[in-house]
Amino acid sequence: MSEFSASFDASPFETTLAFADVEPGEGQRWTTWPSVTPTERGPEPRPSWVVTSAGALDTEFGILKTGKEADVFLLERAVPDDPAQRTLLAAKRYRGSDHSSFHRSSVYTEGRSTRNTRDARALAKKSGHGREVAAIQWSFAEFEALCRMWELGAPVPYPVQVSGTELLMEFIGDANGTAAPRLAQMRSDRAELAGFYAQIAEIMRVFAAAGFAHGDLSAYNLLVHEGRVRVIDLPQIVDIIANPQGLDLLHRDCVNVCDWFTRRRVDCDAEELFAELLAASYT
Known part of the structure; x- marks a missing residue:
């Protein structure tokens, strides 16, 4: 298991x-x-x-x-x-x-x-x-x-x-059927949130390296289970090359994620993250 x-x-x-x-x-x-x-x-x-x-x-x-x-x-x-x-x-x-x-x-x-x-x-x-x-x-x-x-x-x-x-x-949750909380529900300190951001940035790199963007990424479709971030709700995943708006959707994911963390005093830059993901998608 x-x-x-x-x-x-x-x-x-x-x-x-x-x-x-x-x-x-x-x-x-x-x-x-x-x-x-x-x-x-x-x-x-x-x-x-x-x-x-x-x-x-x-x-x-x-x-x-x-x-x-x-x-x-x-x-x-x-x-x-x-x-x-x-x-x-x-x-x-x-x-x-x-x-x-x-x-x-x-x-x-x-x-x-x-x-x-x-x-x-x-x-x-x-x-x-x-x-x-x-x-x-x-x-x-x-x-x-x-x-x-x-x-x-x-x-x-x-x-x-x-x-x-x-x-x-x-099912991401415990044995009693209680689902793992969404990131938006977490009440974490700044250090823990910074760790979550690092995990999410890595998840986005995995997607980008395969040529994809989540397309609708936010704190509401990221779960936190036993200290690890899980991403859900993938029906709208987009090919950032085949889809004419793929890069725009990738950029929007970066903005959504960084805006959420910035409001919680976690240092991150949407444009820097976007550049990193673009580089990953072309390697």
Whole structure:
């Protein structure tokens, strides 16, 4: 089990699961792992905590976060009567039925293509099918971004699987289901904040060296868990070369991050950081 995942020793969730008849109960379903293709599963080697048994049950424990485009739920995937095969997951579900709830700007999708011509037409018309296609595209875009960044060693949640509009990923938090706080929620002294900034700058360098910018980086999509910063919410990740506005979005990330830290008396310079990231992207 990775250092970021939950431990289930004496888990309080064990008492909530009724496995006497080994059938899904309220708020449960059979694991969706067997129904997804290998390309819809996280990169190998997989962390040891990933439960791949077809006999596992998924149990939902409520919502972790609501958003304009997606909601995130706390999920436990567990094999009945086998404490060694259970883990907490974050289930991110994109909305597609209500266009008014989906505000992702097309600025992020420049440079991307849709192979299916019917889907492309539906997207252009913003039909019901088009909205569903858009939601699926965002879930797959985030899954692919997480896979890429995980393989590069960036501190992102491990992407377990993607299926339609649902993305399952590593839950960053404790064994009781309490999510790690966002950076914006931290009440840290100046020295600790300076350490967080150094970690974030390094994360941005990893992205830039691979040719990408987060595109929407702020203190609200950076988590702090056990002293380490984790970056989340990657569906809008942009190729800083292929996307005509890629460099502008990279610069905006630098400004957003440095403005937040500057207000907390941490020395940082957005233009200097931007220059460093540009240099990293061309090496």
